[in-house]
Amino acid sequence: MHRLTTSNGLNMPALGLGTWPMLGTECTQAVQQALDLGYRHIDTATAYNNEAAVGEALRTSSVPREQIHLTTKVWHDRLAPSALRQSFDDSLRALQTDYVDLFYLHWPTPDMDLGRTLDALAELHQQGKARAIGVANFPLGLLRQAIEQHGAPLSAIQVEYHVLLGQQPLLHYARQHDLVLTAYTPLARGRAAEQAVIVDIARKHGVLPSQVALKWLLDQEAVAAIPKAAGRANQLANLQSANVPLDAEDRRQIAALPKNQRVVNPDFAPDWDA
Incomplete structure (x- = not known):
């Protein structure tokens, strides 16, 4: 699996394992x-309540x-600097490690002090406790603020991205500023594999529809994907998606799919067009 690197310390396999919503023994065994x-490449979060389970798998x-x-x-209720640092220390303890390779702000909030929060994040990076730092679920306007106004040394942005949801403006900006865009919910919770176009392309290549949807992401410059999979067959299939040979016609057909179908949109989500 190819790796994605940035000047701010990121060195990450393009395909990872998403762990939400797995808990306890199921999560440990899956990892x-x-x-x-x-x-x-393993992706977790405080809010998933499975860091200890992931830590046990690593141990x-x-x-x-x-x-x-x-x-x-870090969850959005702990973005004040002291709370963020405490959350980070709690995560290290649960994960049974003395550093993480990438640490994200999980969601923005309207009332956060962006500058102070980013400074606290950057401090963890400077100390080497977070090898790289990033933001998740930031719309383009907020990402621009983080980088252009506050000079945050970010390496990555994690957002929902798949064959049914476009992220071109964000992706263009990420590439311009040496960030990796990590796609969560990369299979649109099963919807991607149900699209007739995806099914036909999969049949043509003798692969699974889910593998087509993942390869479409992995073929893109500066894009990573973190599909959740608990079972061995699905984990293996996702890993082998890197071998799917999509051609120009496949990509043209996928590009023609609707790109406005968002799966994750909680009531605390930001204005995605901001």
């Missing part, structure tokens, strides 16, 4: 299994910690 299969895995890219996130 252990993924590492055994060859995954080297018991034969894969050395330094070979695993580990991402976690």
Whole structure:
């Protein structure tokens, strides 16, 4: 699996394992299994309530910690600097590690002090406790503020992105500023694999529709994807999506799909067009 790097310290496999909403033993076993299969990128968050389960998988895995890219996130109720630092320390403890490879602000809030929050995030980066830092669920206007007004040394932005939801303005900006865009919900919670166009392309290549949808993302410059998968067959299929040979006609057909179908839109979400 190819890796994505940035000048601000990111060095991340393009395909990772998303762990929401897995909990407890199921989560631990899924992460252990993924590492055994060859995954080297694990994504979790405080709000998933599974950091301890992920940490147990890391502790018991034969894969050395330094070979695993580990991402976690701070929840939006802990964005004040002291609360953010405490949340980060709690995450390290749960994950049984002394650093994470990427640490995100999980969601923005209307009343956060963006400058102070980003300074606290940057401090963790400077101390080496977070090898790279990023923001999740930031619309383009807020991402521009973070980088252009506050000079935050970000390496990544994580947002919903898949064959049914376009993110071109955000992706263009990310590439201009040496950020990786990580696609969460990359299969649109099953909807991507149900599209007739995707099914036909999969049939043509003798692969699964989910593999087509993932390869469409992984073929794009500066894009990573973190599909959740608990079972061995699905984990393996996602890993093998890197081998799907999409051609220009496949990409043209996928481009013609509607790109306005957002799956994740909680009541605290920002104005996506801001």
